[in-house]
Amino acid sequence: MSDLDKEIAALVKACAEGHRLSQERLYKLFYADMLRTCIRYVKTDDLAREALNTAFLKVFQHLHTYEAFKGTLEAWMRTIMIRTCIDLNRKECKFEAATLADDFSHEQAFVAPEILDKLYAQDLIGLIRHLPYATQLVFNLSVIDGYSHKEIADRLEIGEATSRWHLSEGKKQLRKLLLSNTESDIHYHTENKGEKK
Structure with missing residues (x-):
């Protein structure tokens, strides 16, 4: 186990117990990666920051449910970020029923x-x-x-x-x-x- 992995494990335990400084450290540790995820899923940078903060609140509220043997903390957090972005913009989602053939796998988007x-x-x-x-x-x-x-x-x-x-x-x-x-x-x-x- 690397030093970073040990630090993350200790932070998860401390955050689950409500330690503010540990929450701040975890937030700073994952801020950039999680913000990049949110930016991909919403239309503006302001919405991305809103989604990020809402998602981090959910992370801290549910950190006690995180199980390390099921995957990395980063992957678990990214799932929460994506779901939060989807929820934030659900009213903008207008999914049209596909009217074309079911199989689109033959089509490749070629870009030089x-x-x-x-x-x-x-x-x-x-x-x-x-x-x-x-x-x-x-x-x-x-x-x-x-x-x-x-x-x-x-x-x-x-x-x-x-x-x-x-x-x-x-x-x-x-x-x-x-x-x-x-x-x-x-x-x-x-x-x-x-x-x-």
Whole structure:
């Protein structure tokens, strides 16, 4: 067991007993990773911070139920963060029934590697935030966090076909956004080079 693992185990015990300084330390230890998770699931940074704080409150209220043998504390907390984000934005979720064929697995969202090389993680998060919220939610759960369509369907109370449709739609829309973003970027740099001459 690493020193960090030992510290986390001690913090979990102390936090479950209500020790404020331990709660503060645990919050600071996981703040950045958990905020990144929330940012992926909500439309604005302000909402992400609201979701983060609400989720951390739930973490501290339910820390006594955490069982280390079932998985890491980080994974347990991330699940709470995701669920809190979903709850926070549930009214924005408008899941359309899938009208297309049930199997979308044949479709791949091809984006040239040179396009992805020009983007930073923050750029990708910004583009994902342009997707309709229901599509964004399914895309994040599937592509970023690795949930299966069955798990997504269970969590969001939708059909697996609807989950597949939103993933397919998200890939299509994201590809268009990536391509248009890169084209406008190239156009901008070409114009600027012309002005300098």
